[in-house]
Amino acid sequence: MSVHLNGYILVPQDRLNDIRAALVDHIRLTRQEPGCISFNVDENPDIPGRFDVAEEFTDADSFAAHQTRVKASDWGRISAGIERDYTITGLD
Template sequence: MGINEVTLTGTLTCVSEAEASRVRAALPAHITLTRAEAGCLSFEVTATDDPMVWNVAERFTDASAFKAHQTRAAASDWAVQTAGIARNYTITGLE
């Protein structure tokens, strides 16, 4: 990990098939858009053995790139489609 990198790891957990269906539908565009962002080193959202849970792993070059991602994602279709879905994340590298 680079000296200024910001990482986010954790899970996205749905409580219903309706939520899971929205995640599956919105996820490909969210991944494509995020990976195209300046400062994105890696971005993975992968299904687990539980069809309601996804593992999330993000790496950005620095806090500025991570914050820009958070701002863009908050205003995206992803945010609309996944509003209210439980997230359990650990973020490292932010001061």
């Protein structure tokens, strides 16, 4: 069963430029990961600072590997402390 993560991050105004710049590489690297089926992060046109996140990985192991990589990445450092609201399904 594949793992799905859906939700959003809320980026403070003073961090938007850094997040937008780092996001390009974060998306590229994630889409290259083994087990990544889809990975999208889109700036919400109606809610300032909100980025909608939708990702799918083939299984729990590939999702866990993604989480580990992200924590040690530039994206992990640049996005640290930003509010996240995610729902994850398929881990059980």
